[in-house]
Amino acid sequence: MLFFIEVVLSGLMAGIMYSLVALGFVLIFKASGIFNFAQGVMALFAALTLVGLMEKFGFPVWLSIIGTIAVMILLAWLIERLMLRQLVNQEPIILFMATIGLAYVLEGMGDILWGSDVKVLDIGIPQGASDWMLDTFDIYIEKLEVFAAATAATLVVILAIFFQKTRIGRALRAVADDHQAALSVGISLHTIWVIVWSVAGIVALVAGIMWGSKSGVQFSLSLIALKALPVLILGGFTSVPGAIIGGMIIGVGEKVAEVYLGPFVGGAIENWFAYMLALAFLLVRPQGLFGEKIIERV
């Protein structure tokens, strides 16, 4: 029983790590209807920039984080000017394909600017197993993942306040609901896009820090986007709480499946099991757990 609890807890924690990546997707999809294929690479790029500022320029952690946020905001502005602005009113699939191109550009830029080596990211986040949990309850929990869970909770609260209580947040929601209506009341679509991509960039930085601290900053980091996809399918593409809850369900589901079902079918099932779980949800709720139901009049 204790081991089962351990598996569930580990799944919850791992799921929250996936949610951190999924959040970036949700923000951009919510505000612009774009499925941002480059979100995983943005996490990589942000983490590379952070380590680069610390290692190559010798900046302290706080200054490096501020510098990276500035870079991500600049990147958002460039994406709006050079990519999104040129594709206004295009089909979603065109915008999706543009983000595939963006992923390659960012990956190449990251390589040229900061190199392809594995970089150790240590900004003081506690790592390793929680000795207290291990010694007292014989339960293994990663301190980094507990920290990530606390960070995710804080992020959700901040994002909720931002969306619900601020003027910009309300404008973002208005744009998300109806571009034309938002434009007609004087909301600048271009400014909103810069803001939402900036916020997604900052969320990508948080995800990059967590995953980079776990495995070192390296180019495989961009593949964490694959872990976020079933979370999005399950939680819904437009819901911030959905990303978190979806992440936890996927995390627990895949860990329980791998540990208890895996040995009977040769193991390594957690990747595809996550997608199977998400697909099963799709059959019941196509919009995901918390996604908005799409009603189209014909």
Added chain:
Amino acid sequence: MRTLTRTIVVALFSLPLMSGIASAYELVMPTLDYRTGPYAPNGIPFANGYGDYLNMLNERDGGINGARISLIPCETGYNTKRGVECYENTKNEGESGALVFQPLSTGITYQLIPKASVDQIPIFSMGYGRTSAANGKVFPWVFNFPATYWSQATVFVQYIAEQEGGMENLKGKKIALVYHNSAYGKEPIRTLESAAEKFGFEFMALPVDHPGQEQKATWLQIRREKPDWVMMWGWGVMNQVAIKEAASIRYPMNRFIGVWWSGSENDVLPAGAAADGYLSGAFHQPGDGFPVHDDIKKHVYDKGMGLGERERIGEVLYNRGMVAAMWSSEAIRKAMEIHGTNEVKGVHVRDGFEALEVDEARLKELGMEGFTIPVKITCENHEGPGQVALQQWDAKAKQWNLVSDFYEPLRDITGPLIAEDSAQYAAENSVTERSCN
């Protein structure tokens, strides 16, 4: 006067054929690199070591016996499909055509094995690829010396037995294998199953899917099963995450042994002090304290031609690329000697590989005395010595140290498996076993 003119003309035309004098004939050596993608951190140092050594031969000696080496890099991204494209695009390059391929991927190697015999280009899958290619009678175009994964697995079993106080003490022990869920990662399973049967230990295999960024479920199972020893056949980020996870569950690092592709600086540095004591297989020394390194620095880096950073010369994977280049160039040299010409092609280089002998004396001449094991290849045996040592990570000094002698593999286990697997390949692909008499 006419005779003198004719003599001069003949002499001029003969010059390129004479050993040690530069000729226009270039020795084409494509390099299937991966400097991009999730496995780039491992692909880059290997490619740098491989390229730097061959460039050093060009700069110091004018190539091999005066024929310059033409390196043709092709980016595979550790992707099998792209690797095959690289092979097809580079195999006919230059007058010589490709002389040897180093695929640097078991997946790519498997795809190139049937092609190599048609194109008559040797594949040198150094310490990786299809293990049964060690049988030169069935795989005349593939060489996987100095040791195979199966030999390495039996060496690990012997090391474990030694630590446990003898082979008889393996009985009742539990050994786990955490492996990359790919052709590469699955290679040692049959050997370890055979060893488990023979020595009475319990064997459990735990796959990790590409790329291996998330392995919590695997290490929870290790925590539950409490194996006495854990082996790892990992690559890329999988290694770093596994070492960190092992440290987190307080698994003793000196009971955790990685394959030689799980034993580079990249694999252990992210785990910091927690990686101290971690073990891995090795068939060459780490570090840059050999004369060959001085030559690379002098003839390549001092001229600004280095492919990587000077301070990273001597890293484990750099040295591995370097030793791969050394054996390949020695095979070309041997081919020139056998066929009496510098204008060798792939078919000649294969002969060079089959007659290759790089002993201690030759290693000393190459500035690599004590750097690696002597190698002697024959028509039947493409694995060569099969010997493997273990190295251990010293986290404080941030360096690898060899901590064992070179073990002989358990040929009574690997031999029948190689015979069985190569016979199966021969039957499936209608390959007639050649005679080596």
